[in-house]
Amino acid sequence: MSAYAELMASVLTGAGKSFVVFEHGSVVVFVDAAADADLAADAVALIADAGPVAAGGPAGDFGVISLPDGRGWAVTSHHPDLLTLVLPAEVDEGAADVTIGLYGRSKRGQDAEERAVAHVHDGRA
Numbered sequence: 001m002s003a004y005a006e007l008m009a010s011v012l013t014g015a016g017k018s019f020v021v022f023e024h025g026s027v028v029v030f031v032d033a034a035a036d037a038d039l040a041a042d043a044v045a046l047i048a049d050a051g052p053v054a055a056g057g058p059a060g061d062f063g064v065i066s067l068p069d070g071r072g073w074a075v076t077s078h079h080p081d082l083l084t085l086v087l088p089a090e091v092d093e094g095a096a097d098v099t100i101g102l103y104g105r106s107k108r109g110q111d112a113e114e115r116a117v118a119h120v121h122d123g124r125a
Helices: 002-011 039-049 097-114
Strands: 017-022 026-031 063-066 073-076 082-086 117-123
Touching: 002 017, 002 082, 002 117, 017 039, 026 039, 026 097, 039 082, 039 097, 039 117, 063 097, 073 097, 082 097
Parallel strands: none
Antiparallel strands: 017 026, 017 117, 026 082, 063 073, 073 082
């Protein structure tokens, strides 16, 4: 399991939540996914549509959430089910939120282009 998948599994709480992690740390979260849903295929479709970065519009917007115990940050996007994880080793110590956010947004752009699924966590019952 990748460091991104391990981090996501440790911070995502609640029954029935599934997630798909992409190679550069972008994550698509599914709450109550249908029993017959193909999580990986659905995540690829979502990141292909909502993942590309376009500065100056909603696709360029982001927020930065510090994760517990200094384990990293979640960079949110304009889509409520799409975020990108940034690990402490990926940025300089003391980096400003805007630096972390821009880095996370660039990683989301890479994942939207490459669409390489690294991990699928199926939390369906």
